[in-house]
Amino acid sequence: MGNVVALASMLEGRQVWRGRAAHAPTGDQPTGWPTLDEALPSGGWPEASLTEILLPADGVGELQLLLPTLARCTQAGQAVVVIAPPYMPYAPGWEARGVVMSRVDIVSADPRDVLWAAEQCLRSGSCAAVLAWPTQADDRALRRLQVAADTGKALAFVFRDRRHAAQASPAALRLELETQPTLQLRVRKCRGGNAPSRPVALPAGWS
Amino acid sequence: MLWACVLLPHLALDGVLRRRPSCDAPLALVSGSAQTRTLFAVNTPARAAGLYRGQRLTAAQALLSQFETVEYDPAATEHWHRLLAAWAYRYSSEVVVFPHAIVLEVSKSLGLFGPWPRFEAQLREDLTALGFRHRIALAPGAQAAYVLAGVHDGLAVMTPDALQRALAPIALRYARLPDGAGTSLPAMGIRTLGQLLRLPRDGLQRRFGASLLAYLDRLSGVAPELMEAYRPPDTFELRMEWTHEIEHVEALMFPLRRLIGDLATYLAGRDGGVQRFVLELEHRSTAPTRVVVGLLAAEREAAWLFECARGRLERQQLPQPVVAMRVIARELPPFVPAGRDLFDTRPANAMPLDQLRERLRARLGERAIQHLRRTIDPRPEYAQTTADDTRLPEAMTETLPRPTWLLDRPIPLHGPSPTILAGPERLETGWWDGGDLRRDYYVVRTSQGQCAWVFCPPGEPGRWMLHGWFA
Numbered sequence: 001m002g003n004v005v006a007l008a009s010m011l012e013g014r015q016v017w018r019g020r021a022a023h024a025p026t027g028d029q030p031t032g033w034p035t036l037d038e039a040l041p042s043g044g045w046p047e048a049s050l051t052e053i054l055l056p057a058d059g060v061g062e063l064q065l066l067l068p069t070l071a072r073c074t075q076a077g078q079a080v081v082v083i084a085p086p087y088m089p090y091a092p093g094w095e096a097r098g099v100v101m102s103r104v105d106i107v108s109a110d111p112r113d114v115l116w117a118a119e120q121c122l123r124s125g126s127c128a129a130v131l132a133w134p135t136q137a138d139d140r141a142l143r144r145l146q147v148a149a150d151t152g153k154a155l156a157f158v159f160r161d162r163r164h165a166a167q168a169s170p171a172a173l174r175l176e177l178e179t180q181p182t183l184q185l186r187v188r189k190c191r192g193g194n195a196p197s198r199p200v201a202l203p204a205g206w207s
Numbered sequence: 208m209l210w211a212c213v214l215l216p217h218l219a220l221d222g223v224l225r226r227r228p229s230c231d232a233p234l235a236l237v238s239g240s241a242q243t244r245t246l247f248a249v250n251t252p253a254r255a256a257g258l259y260r261g262q263r264l265t266a267a268q269a270l271l272s273q274f275e276t277v278e279y280d281p282a283a284t285e286h287w288h289r290l291l292a293a294w295a296y297r298y299s300s301e302v303v304v305f306p307h308a309i310v311l312e313v314s315k316s317l318g319l320f321g322p323w324p325r326f327e328a329q330l331r332e333d334l335t336a337l338g339f340r341h342r343i344a345l346a347p348g349a350q351a352a353y354v355l356a357g358v359h360d361g362l363a364v365m366t367p368d369a370l371q372r373a374l375a376p377i378a379l380r381y382a383r384l385p386d387g388a389g390t391s392l393p394a395m396g397i398r399t400l401g402q403l404l405r406l407p408r409d410g411l412q413r414r415f416g417a418s419l420l421a422y423l424d425r426l427s428g429v430a431p432e433l434m435e436a437y438r439p440p441d442t443f444e445l446r447m448e449w450t451h452e453i454e455h456v457e458a459l460m461f462p463l464r465r466l467i468g469d470l471a472t473y474l475a476g477r478d479g480g481v482q483r484f485v486l487e488l489e490h491r492s493t494a495p496t497r498v499v500v501g502l503l504a505a506e507r508e509a510a511w512l513f514e515c516a517r518g519r520l521e522r523q524q525l526p527q528p529v530v531a532m533r534v535i536a537r538e539l540p541p542f543v544p545a546g547r548d549l550f551d552t553r554p555a556n557a558m559p560l561d562q563l564r565e566r567l568r569a570r571l572g573e574r575a576i577q578h579l580r581r582t583i584d585p586r587p588e589y590a591q592t593t594a595d596d597t598r599l600p601e602a603m604t605e606t607l608p609r610p611t612w613l614l615d616r617p618i619p620l621h622g623p624s625p626t627i628l629a630g631p632e633r634l635e636t637g638w639w640d641g642g643d644l645r646r647d648y649y650v651v652r653t654s655q656g657q658c659a660w661v662f663c664p665p666g667e668p669g670r671w672m673l674h675g676w677f678a
Contacts, residue, residue: 059657059676063611079560087612090675091579091591096609106577107567117567124558179656 029155032068036185036200040173041193045069049172050146050156054165054188058086061183061202062159063094065175069155070129071098078128081121083107084114086133111135115145122148122156129155143170209314209365212352213295213330214342215288215307220248222287223277225338226447226465233274237264247279277450287339290445290469292437294333297476298326302437303349308356310349310434323363337472346370348428350383357381367428374426375401382426385418400426439477443484443536445469452491452528456521459488459529463520464513466534471509480505480542485535486516490527498523501573503561505540511562518569586637586644587613587674607632608650610660610675620661620671625651628658633665650677 029045030037037044045051055062070080082104091101109117118132122145149156165176174188184199219236233253239245244264256271292309295302301312320326327343334341344356345363347370355362355373358381364370377400379389397403404423412420424430447462474481482505486498500516564576577593584590608629630649637643646662653659658677663670
């Protein structure tokens with residue numbers, strides 16, 4: 001016999017897949033969108049792990065999804081790093097949604113340095129959330145980010161094009177943004193539970 | 208008072224050897240004019256081959272067909288001497304520079320650095336890491352410690368009585384007597400310091416003058432010693448030169464590590480840090496390449512400074528091979544260690560945010576990390592700045608829709624005509640600084656479902672210019 005492991009702790013840690021959906025605990029990292037929190041098995045973002053967000057195009061509502069989380073982190077005095085964003089963040093728009101811009105580091109990096117910078121930030125343990133837009137990332141690179149996020153206990157968000165949806169991904173959570181018929185979110189993969197079959201609607205980003 | 212003497216018998220040779228990776232090839236320092244070249248110092252393999260100090264270079268070349276010669280540079284030796292004095296300043300506030308030696312007062316330092324055996328081991332460990340061979344002796348007087356270090360390595364004499372007993376058997380030629388007395392006294396049958404100290408003083412004064420008596424008084428601790436204490440300089444500058452040319456940045460790493468290590472030694476002795484230093488790479492014919500290493504806060508740890516310098520050096524393109532490298536640090540602010548919370552909840556391997564920023568800046572460039580700040584300007588192009596020195600406006604919340612991405616410059620919006628969601632919002636300002644604009648801003652939904660922030664000239668809806676995304 002190996003070590004005796006309490007079954008309850010494994011079930012609560014969501015390390016065992018169970019056919020019947022268990023009661024969702026309230027997560028420590030709420031997304032800020034109650035409907036999305038309900039749909040996710042961890043009740044929010046998976047802690048200390050990688051979330052991959054697949055987009056049909058830049059600017060469809062990916063920041064809308066994350067800004068409540070960033071606002072919560074920065075208002076608590078934690079640092080957020082944004083690595084190689086496709087456009088310049090516009091401070092009035094971010095501040096209107098409650099983000100404290102002095103705690104947001106915007107890092108400009110060459111395409112080949114994006115993954116390195118993201119890993120450094122995640123591993124450092126001094127950032128609450130890291131947002132990265134890598135141009136070339138294979139599953140090995142994503143696994144490195146997943147390990148780094150686990151080491152540094154940080155939330156990692158990686159934005160990639162929708163055409164990568166067919167590839168396998170080591171991310172703990174994979175979300176796909178869709179703009180038709182309205183802005184909605186499809187959970188492609190979530191660790192510790194069944195991915196909900198129905199998309200989650202998000203309000204449009206401009207209001 | 209207790210004085211420790213660190214005698215550096217091979218200062219010039221060690222200063223040369225420590226700059227190159229260790230090797231067993233024979234090497235000699237050469238001095239003298241072109242006609243009378245003589246060996247100034249030889250390393251161990253060369254001595255084993257029969258070379259010795261003071262030998263003529265031609266004679267040495269007859270003995271050994273191949274050995275490396277380096278020109279003896281008194282200025283460089285003097286420089287190493289100063290560096291070691293700065294190192295000793297870390298352990299004592301009273302440091303005196305003697306020829307080929309450094310003497311430091313340690314009676315007050317013993318309380319901090321432990322009993323003498325442990326303190327001595329610490330000194331030896333530091334000197335070995337710096338690459339200097341040494342002999343150490345401890346005595347109640349500086350001059351006595353200097354003399355004892357020349358005779359015994361590791362001798363520690365704590366009391367004046369023991370000092371008399373330790374000095375008595377020392378031969379006069381090792382006693383560093385002034386004015387050549389050390390050569391004439393043995394001819395009179397006086398061979399040891401003990402014999403000399405027992406001679407009548409008036410006779411000695413008649414024969415050798417007052418200087419010998421004054422020296423003996425200082426040596427035995429009867430008269431006070433007047434010495435000029437060392438004061439560390441306010442700037443740091445160190446140059447390293449090679450006989451060959453270095454073409455690749457990777458090959459610069461070993462000398463860089465030595466230079467940065469010396470800088471850190473100096474900083475620790477001064478209890479200071481460095482916030483900005485310059486690496487100057489000298490070439491044979493063009494102007495030197497300057498690599499500025501700027502840090503966000505004062506640092507002094509050698510490994511960390513080396514990593515910051517390496518990150519910047521690795522991105523450097525060398526226009527020509529490098530023949531010499533120089534480290535210049537002029538601004539040496541006081542070092543303030545970063546405060547850490549006792550009950551820090553972060554993981555054990557965590558790196559502080561400032562160090563993370565340094566690491567990113569070192570690889571990605573000085574301006575890679577930006578912080579955005581609002582300004583009071585309503586024009587979107589000027590509504591935020593990355594500069595640090597702007598005054599923050601009072602907290603104001605925008606009630607009108609503002610996008611989260613902003614394009615660097617507006618571009619025409621192509622494709623089918625979008626659906627207008629909100630607007631217009633007229634911005635008409637900037638006449639005072641030439642950036643005059645007159646625009647009607649709308650929020651539209653494109654055919655692909657994105658929410659865009661577009662504008663058009665007043666009264667001409669349809670000619671949409673895209674300026675931002677509501678991502």
